[in-house]
Amino acid sequence: MLDLFGQKKNDFLPEISEEELSDQEVMSELKQLKQELREDLLILGHHYQQNDVISFADITGDSLALAKHAANTNMPYIVFCGVHFMAETADMLTRPDQQVILPDLNAGCSMADMANNEQVEKAWEVLVNASSQKIIPITYINCDAKLKAFVGRNDGAICTSSNAEDLIKWAFDQGEKLLFFPDQHLGRNTCSKLGIKLDEMIVYNPNMQNGGVTTRQIKDAKVILWHGYCSVHQGFTAEQVLAIKKDSPQTRVIVHPECSYEVFEAADDAGSTSYIIDKIEQAPAGTSFAVGTEINLVNRLNDKYADKQIKSLSPYQCLCTTMYRVRPRWLLASLRAIKIGKPINVIKVDNETRKYGLLALERMLRKSK
Numbered sequence: 001m002l003d004l005f006g007q008k009k010n011d012f013l014p015e016i017s018e019e020e021l022s023d024q025e026v027m028s029e030l031k032q033l034k035q036e037l038r039e040d041l042l043i044l045g046h047h048y049q050q051n052d053v054i055s056f057a058d059i060t061g062d063s064l065a066l067a068k069h070a071a072n073t074n075m076p077y078i079v080f081c082g083v084h085f086m087a088e089t090a091d092m093l094t095r096p097d098q099q100v101i102l103p104d105l106n107a108g109c110s111m112a113d114m115a116n117n118e119q120v121e122k123a124w125e126v127l128v129n130a131s132s133q134k135i136i137p138i139t140y141i142n143c144d145a146k147l148k149a150f151v152g153r154n155d156g157a158i159c160t161s162s163n164a165e166d167l168i169k170w171a172f173d174q175g176e177k178l179l180f181f182p183d184q185h186l187g188r189n190t191c192s193k194l195g196i197k198l199d200e201m202i203v204y205n206p207n208m209q210n211g212g213v214t215t216r217q218i219k220d221a222k223v224i225l226w227h228g229y230c231s232v233h234q235g236f237t238a239e240q241v242l243a244i245k246k247d248s249p250q251t252r253v254i255v256h257p258e259c260s261y262e263v264f265e266a267a268d269d270a271g272s273t274s275y276i277i278d279k280i281e282q283a284p285a286g287t288s289f290a291v292g293t294e295i296n297l298v299n300r301l302n303d304k305y306a307d308k309q310i311k312s313l314s315p316y317q318c319l320c321t322t323m324y325r326v327r328p329r330w331l332l333a334s335l336r337a338i339k340i341g342k343p344i345n346v347i348k349v350d351n352e353t354r355k356y357g358l359l360a361l362e363r364m365l366r367k368s369k
C-alpha cells in the first residue's frame with residue numbers, strides 16, 4: 001500500500017504512544033540518541049518547525065540553505081525536519097549511499113500539491129502550441145520531484161524565494177516568455193519587482209479548460225503564472241498592513257513574497273525567511289516589526305530578540321499545519337530506527353527523475369549567491 005506521496009506504507013511511522021513515553025522522556029531519549037549517532041547523522045530543521053524539533057536541528061534554514069547543506073554533507077543519514085518536497089530535494093543532492101529521512105511521511109505542502117506532472121505537461125502543450133516564442137519554465141522549489149525534472153528537461157530551472165529574482169532574470173536571458181509555477185504570488189511579486197507590468201502576466205488555472213486563457217492572451221503575455229498559492233501566506237491581507245500603519249506608524253511591516261501582490265505592495269519590505277531574519281537581526285534595539293510569515297518563526301524571533309518588538313502581521317494563527325506534523329516523537333522514531341540499522345521513511349527519487357531534477361537544481365545553485 002502507498003501513502004500520500006507514493007512511498008511504501010509499510011515503512012510508516014511506528015507510533016511511540018504517550019503511554020509508552022511522556023513528552024519529557026521523549027526529549028531526554030532524543031538528546032541521548034542524537035549524541036550516540038553524532039558521527040552518522042545530520043538533522044536539518046526548516047525555520048517553520050516547532051521549537052522542540054528545532055532544538056535538535058544541527059542546522060536550521062530556509063529551503064535554499066538546507067538544500068546547500070544537504071549537498072555538502074558526508075553523513076550517511078540526513079533527517080529532514082521539514083516537508084516532503086524538501087526531503088526529495090535533499091535526496092537528489094546527496095549520494096545514492098546516503099539516506100534522507102522524513103520523520104512524518106504525511107508532512108507535505110499544500111502549495112506543492114497544487115501542481116502535478118500531468119497538469120503541467122498538459123499546460124506546456126497548450127502554451128507551446130499557442131506561441132512560437134521560446135518559453136522557459138521555472139518552478140519554485142516547493143513542488144514534486146517530477147516537476148523539478150520537467151523544468152530540467154525543458155531548459156528551465158528551480159528557484160527559491162531567496163533567489164527567484166536571479167532565476168527569473170536568467171530565464172529571460174534564455175527565452176522570451178516565462179512559465180512560473182506553482183506559486184502565482186512569488187512569480188507575480190518578483191516579476192513586478194523586475195519591472196514587468198501586471199497586464200503582461202496571465203494566470204493559467206489547471207482546473208479550467210485550456211487553463212482558462214485564450215491563445216491571444218498566451219501570445220501577448222510575457223509571464224504565465226500558475227494558479228497556486230500557499231494557504232498560510234495567502235491568509236495575510238492588505239487591510240492588516242494598513243491597520244498596523246494607522247495604529248502604529250513606527251512598526252516596520254515585513255512579509256514573505258508568497259503573500260499576495262496587494263500585501264507585498266503595501267508592506268515596507270519583503271523577502272525570503274532568511275532575508276526577514278537578517279533584517280530583524282540587523283535592526284537597532286527598540287525596532288517594532290509586524291511580520292507576514294509562518295507563526296513558529298515569528299514567535300521564535302520574538303523570543304530571540306527581546307530588545308525588539310516582533311509580532312505577527314495577522315491576529316490569527318498563521319501556522320503551517322503540515323510542517324507542524326513533525327513532532328519530537330516522530331523524530332525519536334526515526335532515530336531509533338537508524339540506531340538499529342533499519343531506517344524508516346527514507347525518501348528516494350527514481351534515477352530518471354533525479355537526472356533531470358538535478359540538472360534544474362544545478363542551474364539554480366550556479367545562480368545562487
Ligand code: SF4
Nearest residue numbers: 109110111230232320
Ligand atoms: S508554509 Fe506554505 S509553502 Fe511553506 S510548506 Fe507550508 S503550505 Fe507549503
